[in-house]
Amino acid sequence: MDVMQYNFNVEKDDFDRAGEASSNIKKILRQLGIDAAIIRRIAIATYEAEINIVIHSLGGEIDLEVDPSSIKIIARDKGPGIANIELAMQAGYSTASDKVREMGFGAGMGLPNMKKCSDKFEVESELGKGTTISMIMFI
Amino acid sequence: MRISEIKELLCAEILCGEEQVNSEVQYGFGSDLMSDVLAYVKGKTVLLTGLTNNQVIRTAEMAELSAIIFVRGKKPEHELVKLAMENNIILMLTNDTMYTASGKLYSKGLLGVQIDC
Ligand SMILES: Nc1ncnc2c1ncn2[C@@H]1O[C@H](COP(=O)(O)OP(=O)(O)OP(=O)(O)O)[C@@H](O)[C@H]1O
Ligand SMILES: [Mg+2]
Numbered sequence: 715m716d717v718m719q720y721n722f723n724v725e726k727d728d729f730d731r732a733g734e735a736s737s738n739i740k741k742i743l744r745q746l747g748i749d750a751a752i753i754r755r756i757a758i759a760t761y762e763a764e765i766n767i768v769i770h771s772l773g774g775e776i777d778l779e780v781d782p783s784s785i786k787i788i789a790r791d792k793g794p795g796i797a798n799i800e801l802a803m804q805a806g807y808s809t810a811s812d813k814v815r816e817m818g819f820g821a822g823m824g825l826p827n828m829k830k831c832s833d834k835f836e837v838e839s840e841l842g843k844g845t846t847i848s849m850i851m852f853i
Numbered sequence: 854m855r856i857s858e859i860k861e862l863l864c865a866e867i868l869c870g871e872e873q874v875n876s877e878v879q880y881g882f883g884s885d886l887m888s889d890v891l892a893y894v895k896g897k898t899v900l901l902t903g904l905t906n907n908q909v910i911r912t913a914e915m916a917e918l919s920a921i922i923f924v925r926g927k928k929p930e931h932e933l934v935k936l937a938m939e940n941n942i943i944l945m946l947t948n949d950t951m952y953t954a955s956g957k958l959y960s961k962g963l964l965g966v967q968i969d970c
Contacts, residue, residue, distance in 0.1 A: 733911030740915070757915040758891050765908075818904045818912075823888035830892075 717781045718746075724764055724791075726773040729817060735776045736761040739787070746780060748853060756785055756851055759831035762824040763789035763847050769814045771845065784833075787849045795841040803829070803837070854878055854963045856920060856943055859899065862957050863947040865922065869934050870943030878919050881963045883955045887912040893966055894918065901954055905929040910936045919943060924951045 720742060722735035740757040767774045767789060774791030796802045803825050810820025829835040834850040857874040860867060883901040884890050890900060890912050899920040902909060905927050913921055920943035923929060928946055937944050947954050
């Protein structure tokens with residue numbers, strides 16, 4: 715199997731379409747015959763990353779890379795960046811607005827859950843530049 | 854617990870997935886926090902929620918929930934029902950509150966996920 719790459723655009727504040735990228739990624743992985751339990755972990759982690767781009771960032775994109783031994787998800791946005799990554803990673807920490815909370819988000823569980831779902835997890839962020847979340851799951 | 858039994862216990866209306874009334878769920882989970890659902894749900898689960906936006910269905914799709922019960926009579930829009938049908942998720946509507954609906958199901962043996970204390 716060659717390395718396969720896909721890219722999905724994610725708009726900020728677009729609550730109607732939020733989740734479409736993750737939904738498409740889930741369908742692709744299913745077509746590739748990836749193990750169902752691994753697909754579920756990836757879908758959950760990708761969706762949390764996608765929602766964060768929608769609610770916390772200025773917009774961004776998600777890359778999916780599949781090679782014979784692993785699946786890589788990279789969620790990249792255009793800012794504003796995370797000031798304190800250690801704090802952001804704590805379960806329960808959230809800066810989500812009231813509007814976002816009414817939609818069912820803002821529990822401060824997204825980043826810790828992404829980490830839990832991944833075999834390798836990395837957050838890079840620079841204020842004013844943006845945030846990149848890299849997640850690898852071995853297959 | 855069978856979907857048909859849940860329907861009866863909660864006097865629920867089935868909004869979609871009627872053809873799956875004989876399927877069974879293992880656990881119940883009540884929440885309006887989608888990230889909690891994504892973090893804690895395991896196995897064949899029915900979600901009870903007061904939220905009726907599209908993200909509830911997306912959450913159900915990713916976490917592979919079997920069914921969703923909208924509590925205290927909050928009816929979702931057609932768009933949401935369509936999205937649920939595409940993803941094979943059963944939708945139900947009850948007039949009971951989250952507490953009452955959960956209590957009725959729990960007392961008839963539908964357990965919740967076990968979270969260590
Ligand atoms: N892409 C991002 N850009 C800027 N800030 C972010 C980004 N992702 C997360 N954050 C910050 O980190 C905090 C914690 O994120 P996390 O996903 O854990 O929780 P949340 O999104 O607030 O709530 P939940 O994920 O439970 O719905 C956010 O409230 C926000 O302040
Ligand atoms: Mg989040």
